[in-house]
Amino acid sequence: MESxxxxxxxxxxxxxxVIVGGxxxxxxxxxxxxxxxxxxxxxxxxxxxxxxxxQIPQEMWEVYDRAFTDLGVTEHTPIHISSRAQANDRELAxxxxxxxxxxxxGGDQRRLLAxxxxxxxxxxxxxxxxVRGACIGGTSAGASxxxxxxxxxxxxxxxxxxGSVHLAAGLGFLQRVxxxxxxxxxxxxxxxxxxxxxxxxxxxIGIDEDTALVVERGGGIxxxxxxxxxxxxxxxMISNVADTAHxxxxxxxxxxxxxxxxxSRFELSEDAAAPEGVPKPLLDFLRNLIKRNPMS
Amino acid sequence: MESxxxxxxxxxxxxxxVIVGGxxxxxxxxxxxxxxxxxxxxxxxxxxxxxxxxQIPQEMWEVYDRAFTDLGVTEHTPIHISSRAQANDRELAxxxxxxxxxxxxGGDQRRLLAxxxxxxxxxxxxxxxxVRGACIGGTSAGASxxxxxxxxxxxxxxxxxxGSVHLAAGLGFLQRVxxxxxxxxxxxxxxxxxxxxxxxxxxxIGIDEDTALVVERGGGIxxxxxxxxxxxxxxxMISNVADTAHxxxxxxxxxxxxxxxxxSRFELSEDAAAPEGVPKPLLDFLRNLIKRNPMS
Numbered sequence: 001m002e003s004x005x006x007x008x009x010x011x012x013x014x015x016x017x018v019i020v021g022g023x024x025x026x027x028x029x030x031x032x033x034x035x036x037x038x039x040x041x042x043x044x045x046x047x048x049x050x051x052x053x054x055q056i057p058q059e060m061w062e063v064y065d066r067a068f069t070d071l072g073v074t075e076h077t078p079i080h081i082s083s084r085a086q087a088n089d090r091e092l093a094x095x096x097x098x099x100x101x102x103x104x105x106g107g108d109q110r111r112l113l114a115x116x117x118x119x120x121x122x123x124x125x126x127x128x129x130x131v132r133g134a135c136i137g138g139t140s141a142g143a144s145x146x147x148x149x150x151x152x153x154x155x156x157x158x159x160x161x162x163g164s165v166h167l168a169a170g171l172g173f174l175q176r177v178x179x180x181x182x183x184x185x186x187x188x189x190x191x192x193x194x195x196x197x198x199x200x201x202x203x204x205i206g207i208d209e210d211t212a213l214v215v216e217r218g219g220g221i222x223x224x225x226x227x228x229x230x231x232x233x234x235x236x237m238i239s240n241v242a243d244t245a246h247x248x249x250x251x252x253x254x255x256x257x258x259x260x261x262x263x264s265r266f267e268l269s270e271d272a273a274a275p276e277g278v279p280k281p282l283l284d285f286l287r288n289l290i291k292r293n294p295m296s
Numbered sequence: 297m298e299s300x301x302x303x304x305x306x307x308x309x310x311x312x313x314v315i316v317g318g319x320x321x322x323x324x325x326x327x328x329x330x331x332x333x334x335x336x337x338x339x340x341x342x343x344x345x346x347x348x349x350x351q352i353p354q355e356m357w358e359v360y361d362r363a364f365t366d367l368g369v370t371e372h373t374p375i376h377i378s379s380r381a382q383a384n385d386r387e388l389a390x391x392x393x394x395x396x397x398x399x400x401x402g403g404d405q406r407r408l409l410a411x412x413x414x415x416x417x418x419x420x421x422x423x424x425x426x427v428r429g430a431c432i433g434g435t436s437a438g439a440s441x442x443x444x445x446x447x448x449x450x451x452x453x454x455x456x457x458x459g460s461v462h463l464a465a466g467l468g469f470l471q472r473v474x475x476x477x478x479x480x481x482x483x484x485x486x487x488x489x490x491x492x493x494x495x496x497x498x499x500x501i502g503i504d505e506d507t508a509l510v511v512e513r514g515g516g517i518x519x520x521x522x523x524x525x526x527x528x529x530x531x532x533m534i535s536n537v538a539d540t541a542h543x544x545x546x547x548x549x550x551x552x553x554x555x556x557x558x559x560s561r562f563e564l565s566e567d568a569a570a571p572e573g574v575p576k577p578l579l580d581f582l583r584n585l586i587k588r589n590p591m592s
Contacts, residue, residue, distance in 0.1 A: 158480035159504065159524045159557065184454035187483045193555065208454065228455045228545050232553075238575045249524050249557035254577035257528075257553045259489065261455065261545035279534045281550035 015133040015292075017173055017215040021181040021207030022106055022140035024225065026067040032212045032225050033067050039135040039214070040101025043072035048099045052081045052115045053107030053141040060105040079121075087119035097124035101135045104142030110152050110168060112145050117169060129173060129217075130295055136173060137212075143181045148172035149202055151180050151195060159249040160194040162241065167195070172296070174215070176288050178202045183230060185209050196234040197241050197250050203285055204232035211262060217292045220267035223260045231258040231285060258282060311429040311588075313469055313511040317477040317503030318402055318436035320521065322363040328508045328521050329363050335431040335510070336397025339368040344395045348377045348411045349403030349437040356401045375417075383415035393420035397431045400438030406448050406464060408441050413465060425469060425513075426591055432469060433508075439477045444468035445498055447476050447491060455545040456490040458537065463491070468592070470511070472584050474498045479526060481505050492530040493537050493546050499581055500528035507558060513588045516563035519556045527554040527581060554578060 016039040024032040040047055049064045051057035061078040068076040079096060081087045096102060102125055104112065116122050128134035136146070144151050150170030167178065178199070180192050183206030192204040207213055208227025215221050223229050233256040244250040258281070266286055268275035278286060312335040320328040336343055345360045347353035357374040364372040375392065377383050392398060398421055400408065412418050424430035432442070440447050446466030463474065474495070476488045479502030488500040503509055504523025511517050519525050529552040540546040554577070562582055564571035574582060 160555065184486065189485055190480065236577075238577065249555070251557055251560050252553070252555040253575045255553040255555070257548070257551040259456065259545070259548040259551070261547055264547050279549045281532075281534065 014219055015129040015217045016135040017146060018135060018137035018212050019143045019146055019179060019207060019215065020137065020139035020212040021143060021183055021209050021227065023182070023209035024139055024212065025210055026063055030067060030071060032210065034071055035212070035214060035224055036101060036103065036135060036137040037068070037071050037073055043074060045073065045075070045100035046098065047073055047076040047101040047103065048079050048096055049076065050079045050081070050102065050104045053109060053112035053145070054105050055107065064103065064105065081115055081121065084115060084119055087116045087121040090120060093120035093124040096121055097127045099128055099134060101137065102128060104138035104145060106140030106142060109141040109145040109150055109170070112141060113150065113168060113170060117171070122171060125171065126295055130292070140181050143207060144179050145170050147174045147177050147179050149178050149199070151178050154191065156190045156194055158190060160190050160197055161247050162194065162198060162244050162250055163246045165191055165194045167199070174289065175291070175293060176202055177205050180204065180206045183208050184227060189230070192232055193252065193255065196232045196255065197239055197252055200234035200237055206230040215289055218270055218290055220265070221286060221289055222265040223262050225262055228259055228261040231260065233258070233285060256281060310515055311425040311513045312431040313442060314431060314433035314508050315439045315442055315475060315503060315511065316433065316435035316508045317439060317479055317505050317523065319478070319505035320435055320508065321506055322359055326363060326367060328506065330367055331508070331510060331520055332397060332399065332431060332433040333364070333367050333369055339370065341369065341371070341396035342394065343369055343372040343397040343399065344375050344392055345372065346375045346377070346398065346400045349405060349408035349441070350401050351403065360399065360401065377411055377417065380411060380415055383412045383417040386416060389416035389420040392417055393423045395424055395430060397433065398424060400434035400441060402436030402438060405437040405441040405446055405466070408437060409446065409464060409466060413467070418467060421467065422591055426588070436477050439503060440475050441466050443470045443473050443475050445474050445495070447474050450487065452486045452490055454486060456486050456493055457543050458490065458494060458540050458546055459542045461487055461490045463495070470585065471589060472498055473501050476500065476502045479504050480523060485526070488528055489548065489551065492528045492551065493535055493548055496530035496533055502526040511585055514566055514586055516561070517582060517585055518561040519558050521558055524555055524557040527556065529554070529581060552577060
C-alpha cells in the first residue's frame, strides 16, 4: 500500500478494490469507508453508490449518503438500478465510467448480477477500474459479487456438504477466487470449504464483518478493520469429492488455511520473482489477487 | 481396524482408544458405544465407567448403565471418585487395571485430572491399555483428558485470540496432540487454531458430537458416528505469534487442515515406510496417533 499522495499519482495505472465483509462501521471511526474515499482520491473524488443488490435502495443510499457526507465527500450520488434496461442506459454508464470511486451496497448478489451482469454499467465499472484506476468497493453482497465465480447462495449446517452451495457468474474484477462475507460471525468455514472442495480451481476468501481486504492492482494487499481474512487453498488437496454422495461430507486432506488479521499487509508486483516479506505459501495467491486482468 | 474376532485375539498387543466428541447416541442405534463394547471384547467384557469429570456422577452412571445394559453387557460398574484419596485406593485401582473397557464420562476435564491425575487409578488405566490391551473410551471432557497436553479451558469469540485458551496436563494416552470436542456444533475452530498457533508442537484434533475417533494402537484409525474429525497441523506454519499482543489475533500462514468424515479409515503400522492408502500429508499425524507409548 502507498500513502495517499502516491496512490493518487499512480491511480491511473493501478486501481484498487476494497472488499468488505459486511457490517462496516458507518457512524463512528468509519475506518473502511474512509480508506475507500482515500483510495478514490480523497474528499474531492466523484463517488457513486450502486444500490442494485438491495430491496431497500433508498434506505441504503441514505446510510451511505450520511457516511460520505461525514467524511467530507462533496460529490457522491446514488445509482439506483432495478432493471437491465436502466443498467444499459448509456448516460448512466458514462457517469459510472467516470467515477473515481464506485461502492456496491449489501443485499443479494444474485439480484445485483441479474440486473447489471453483462450490461453497459458492468462494462463501465471495468473501464473505471482498469482504464482510469478507480477504486471499487463492495460490502457483503457487493463483496461476493466482485469475483468471476461468485458464491451465490447455499447453507450448510455444520460440516461441509457437497452440492449445498452454488456458484454463479460474478463481475470478475478478480479471477480464480470466491469470496464469502460475514465469515467468522456467521460461522461460514464449512460453507467455504464446501466450495473449495468442489472447486479447487478457486481459492476461498472469507472476510469478517467490519473488515476489508484492500487490493491494489499490481501493488499489494492489506487487511483493515476489526476482524480477519481467512484464505482456503485447496490446490494441494487430496479428496474423495468425486465419489462422495450429494449432501454428504467429503474427506479433505491438506487444505491450506491462512489467517490474515487486520494490519496484515504485503507489497509485491506481478512479475517480481520472490518479493521480500511475502511468505512463500501466500505468493501465488497474492500474485493472482493483484493481477491486472485486461478488459474482456 | 479389524473384525471383532481378530481384535479380540490381538487385544493384548494393541489396545484401543475411542475418543468421542460428546453427545454420542445412548438410546437409539448407539453406534459409538456399541463399537466401544466390541473393542472391549464384546458383551462379556468387564466395563467400568469413570464419572470423575462430572458433578452429577450418579445421573451420569444411570445413563451409561442403561446404555450398556441395552447393549447386553453383563458386567459394568461405576467408578465414582471425588477425592485423590479414593483415586489412590489400591483395590479400586486394581479393578480398573483389570477392566476390559474403561469409559470416562463428560463433565469438566480439569475436575477429572485434579482428582485422578498421577494417582494409582491413572496408572491403572495405563496398565490396562498398554499391558492388557484394554479399550479406553472418553466423551467430551473424557475425550479431551486423553492427551498429554490437555485443552483445559478458554473461550474465543470469533477469531483466534492469543492467551485465551489454556492447556493443562492430561492423562497422556496420546502425545503431541490436543483434543477439542463438540467441535462443529460449538464452532470451535478459532479456539483450536489459537492452541495450534501458540503450540505448533501439538496437532489439533476437533471431534464433532456423536462422532468418535477410534485409534487402534499400532494398527490404524477410523472415524465413526454422525460427524467429522478436523485436524489442524501447524508444523509448517509461518506466524507472528511471538510478536502478537495478548488477546490479539495472530497472522497464520500455511496451517494444514484435514477433514475426516465418518467412515474415514486408515490402516498402518508404526514402522511401515509408506503404507498403501494413507495420504502422505496424514502420515506423520497417523503414525504419532497409533504410537504405542511405553508405560511412563
